[in-house]
Amino acid sequence: MSNPYKNKVLLAKAQRKARRIGYKVKPSTRKGKKLDVFNKEGKKVGSIGALGYSDFNQHKDKQRRKNYKSRHGKYRTRVGTNSYFADKILW
Secondary structure, three states, X not given: OOOHHHOHHHHHHHHHHHHHOOOEEEEOOXXXXXXXXXXXXXXXXXXXXXXXXXXXXXXXXXXXXXXXXXXXXXXXXXXXXXXXXXXXXXX
């Protein structure tokens, strides 16, 4: 399956969202993931987004976004977790 974040438009949107929280993203080198997240020093801090599933940047469906946020409510607010990065960058 092809990584949708190799598309320059989607990647640019994710990069803007990552910059807002002080991180950088690049298309993932990890099999089965969409993006790798890096801190300001360039150290990889996580991989987010499963290939094969769309996210809000791709589908723009507000109901699906709401469902995602309620499903992942426990961890998406913990700064530094993959769930936090996925919430802030993909959703």
